[in-house]
Amino acid sequence: MLYFDRISLRRGNKLLFSDASMTIHAGHRVGITGANGCGKSSLFGLVQGGLEEDSGSFRMDKGIAIAHVEQETPALDVAAIEYVMQGDAELTRLQLQLQQAEAEHDGLRLAELHERLASIDGYAAHARAARLMHGLGFAVGAEENAVASFSGGWRMRLNLAHALMCRSDLLLLDEPTNHLDLEAVVWLEKWLLQYRGALLLISHDRDFLDRCMNRIAHIEQGKFTVYTGNYSDFERIRAEKLALQQASHEKQQKQIDHMMSFVNRFKAKASKATQAQSRIKALERMQLIAPAHVDSPFSFSFKHPGLIPNPLLRLHKAAAGYDDVTILHDLSFSLLPGDRIGLLGPNGEGKSTLIKLMAGTLQAQKGNRETAKELSIGYFAQHQLEQLHDELSPIQHIKMLDADISEKEARQFLGGFDFQGDMALAPVAPFSGGEKARLVLAMLVYQQPNLLLLDEPTNHLDLEMRHALSIALQSFEGAMVLVSHDRHLLRTVCDSLMLVSNGSVDNFQGDLDDYATWLLQQRDVDEPDHSGKDKTARLSKKDERRQKADRRKALQPLRNKVKKLESELEQLHAKKDVLDAALANADLYEQASADELKRLSIEHHDIQQQIEIVEESWMLASEELEYAE
Numbered sequence: 001m002l003y004f005d006r007i008s009l010r011r012g013n014k015l016l017f018s019d020a021s022m023t024i025h026a027g028h029r030v031g032i033t034g035a036n037g038c039g040k041s042s043l044f045g046l047v048q049g050g051l052e053e054d055s056g057s058f059r060m061d062k063g064i065a066i067a068h069v070e071q072e073t074p075a076l077d078v079a080a081i082e083y084v085m086q087g088d089a090e091l092t093r094l095q096l097q098l099q100q101a102e103a104e105h106d107g108l109r110l111a112e113l114h115e116r117l118a119s120i121d122g123y124a125a126h127a128r129a130a131r132l133m134h135g136l137g138f139a140v141g142a143e144e145n146a147v148a149s150f151s152g153g154w155r156m157r158l159n160l161a162h163a164l165m166c167r168s169d170l171l172l173l174d175e176p177t178n179h180l181d182l183e184a185v186v187w188l189e190k191w192l193l194q195y196r197g198a199l200l201l202i203s204h205d206r207d208f209l210d211r212c213m214n215r216i217a218h219i220e221q222g223k224f225t226v227y228t229g230n231y232s233d234f235e236r237i238r239a240e241k242l243a244l245q246q247a248s249h250e251k252q253q254k255q256i257d258h259m260m261s262f263v264n265r266f267k268a269k270a271s272k273a274t275q276a277q278s279r280i281k282a283l284e285r286m287q288l289i290a291p292a293h294v295d296s297p298f299s300f301s302f303k304h305p306g307l308i309p310n311p312l313l314r315l316h317k318a319a320a321g322y323d324d325v326t327i328l329h330d331l332s333f334s335l336l337p338g339d340r341i342g343l344l345g346p347n348g349e350g351k352s353t354l355i356k357l358m359a360g361t362l363q364a365q366k367g368n369r370e371t372a373k374e375l376s377i378g379y380f381a382q383h384q385l386e387q388l389h390d391e392l393s394p395i396q397h398i399k400m401l402d403a404d405i406s407e408k409e410a411r412q413f414l415g416g417f418d419f420q421g422d423m424a425l426a427p428v429a430p431f432s433g434g435e436k437a438r439l440v441l442a443m444l445v446y447q448q449p450n451l452l453l454l455d456e457p458t459n460h461l462d463l464e465m466r467h468a469l470s471i472a473l474q475s476f477e478g479a480m481v482l483v484s485h486d487r488h489l490l491r492t493v494c495d496s497l498m499l500v501s502n503g504s505v506d507n508f509q510g511d512l513d514d515y516a517t518w519l520l521q522q523r524d525v526d527e528p529d530h531s532g533k534d535k536t537a538r539l540s541k542k543d544e545r546r547q548k549a550d551r552r553k554a555l556q557p558l559r560n561k562v563k564k565l566e567s568e569l570e571q572l573h574a575k576k577d578v579l580d581a582a583l584a585n586a587d588l589y590e591q592a593s594a595d596e597l598k599r600l601s602i603e604h605h606d607i608q609q610q611i612e613i614v615e616e617s618w619m620l621a622s623e624e625l626e627y628a629e
Helices: 040-048 080-085 089-103 107-119 122-135 152-165 182-193 206-212 231-243 246-269 274-293 351-359 382-387 394-401 407-415 421-425 433-446 463-474 487-493 512-526 541-583 591-628
Strands: 002-011 014-024 029-034 055-060 066-068 170-174 198-202 215-220 223-228 313-322 325-335 340-344 366-371 377-380 451-455 479-483 496-501 504-507
Touching (some): 014 215, 029 206, 040 198, 066 152, 080 122, 089 122, 152 182, 182 206, 198 206, 206 487, 215 231, 313 351, 351 451, 433 463, 463 487, 479 487, 487 512, 541 591
Parallel strands (some): 340 479, 340 496
Antiparallel strands (some): 002 055
C-alpha cells in the first residue's frame, strides 16, 4: 500500500531523518513516535503529497482513499451531522448527483444512483454519523446544532468524526486524543481496532499506543526504526539495546534503583485492593522499561513540601456549579497526607468543577470548604497556559516566584524541563503548547506545594515528558488529585480512584480496565437506536442459544488458524533454540569450521525471518478473532 525506500526528509537546512525504509499494508497500525520536531508531522505531509522526499523514493498504490483530520473548522451554518456525513466523499457526490437527476427527471440515472447508494450503505449514513458523534461525546440531540455553535475543542471532535466517516483505505491521525476525555478515548480505541484499512498514528498516549498499534516507527537522532509490536514491546526492545551500551549503564542503574524504591515502598503500604495491585504491577513494569528513557532531556523532582497538615482540605455537604445550575451535590470528604486520587467520570459530569472547588477558584453554592492554615496548593489547569506573560522568558517567570534566585540557579532548575541555552532567556509568546505546559509545570514544581490538583496536565506533552512527570509524581510526598485521559499516568501515580457521576463523588471499586468496561456498558445503555428498531426487544433463550452456537461454528476456522500458527511458532522457536546453541559453540569460530558457521548463520537468519512472518500472521489472526468474539 505505502512504500518508503531509504527516504530522507529535511525542514529547511535541518535533516529530520534519513535512510528510512518501511512498507505498510492494510491491517498495519503504525504508531509514529519521537521527540517534538523530529519529523513525525513531516512524514504525514509526505504521505499526503504536501512534501517531497529529499532523497530515496516514496510511492503508494493507485486509488487509495486517504482520511485525515483537518486542523481548522470553519464556522459553518450547516448542521453538525451534515458536516460529519460530508466526510464520506462518495456519499456526498452521489447525493448531489441524485438531486441533479431528480431535477432532470432522469429515471434511469436515478435508478443507477440509488443502486450505488445502497451498495455503499448510504441509506444508513445518517445513523453511522450519529453513532460517531455520540461515541465522541456529543449529547443526543446535538447533531442538528450548527457547526459554528460549537467551541474549538468540540469542533476538533467534529473533524475527527468527519475523518472517521470516510470509507478510507488509509487513516492518518495526529494526536487524536488531545481533545478527548477518557470516555471518548476508550470508544475511539474500540473503533480503531475494528478499522480494516492501514492506520498511521502520532500520539503521546502510551496506553492508546499499546492498545491500538501493532507496529512502532520511532524517530530519534535522525534515524527511523520500525519495531514490530505495540509501544510496550518497543520500550522493552529499546531498553535491551541501550543496556548494551556501557556508557549509559550507570545512569540506567540509578534510574532502576530509583524506581525500585517506589515499588518496594508501595508494596509495604498497599492493601490487597484491586487498584493497589494494579499500581504495583504498573510500577514494576516501569522499573523494567526505565532504561528506554535513559537519554530523556527531562529530569526533575518535587522537593519535600515541608509541613503537611492533616487534613489538608475538607468539604462538608458542599454543592458546586455555575450560576443557578448545580452540578455536584452534598459532597463530604477530606484530603489527607499521602492521598493520591484519580478522578474518573464521563465528560461533563463535574471532574473539573470538583478540582476548581478544591482549588478555591470556584465558590461552593452550599456547604463548606475548610482548609488547613499551612495548605499550599499547586493547581494545574489548561487555562493557566494563557496566563503566562508572553513578553517574559522562562527565567523571568521563575524570578516572579523567587526574586532572590540567581540566573545560574534558575537555569539549572529549568534545564530539567529542557529549557536550555537561549531558550531560557527567550520570550514565551512563540512557544508551542507543549513548551508552555512544561513551563507551567516547572513553576508549579518550584513552589513546593503540599497539595497537587492536576487537571489534564499531559495535554501537549510528549512521551518523554510524560514519563518524567510520572517519575516525579511518584516521589511527591503530599496529597494529589488528578484528572487525566492518560491511563498510564493514572495507573502509575494514583492509589485510589473516585467516580464523578450523576452529581455525586464516590469511591470506584476496581481498576482502570474495570472503568473502561463500565464506560462501554454505559455507552451501550445510552446509545440511541438510529435504525428505528425497538432496542428493548429480547430474543428467546432458545434463539439466543442457537445464535451463540452458530457464532461458535462460524468462528471455528479462525480459531483453528490461530492454533495452527501458534504450533508453527513453537516449532520455529524450537529450531531457533537449537541453532542458538550451535552458534554458541566456541569451536565453531575456528578457521576450519568457516563453512559450517556460514551455513548455520544463513539458516538462523532464515528461521528468524520465518518467525517474524508467522508472528505477524498470528497477531493479525488473533486480533481478528478478538474483534469477532
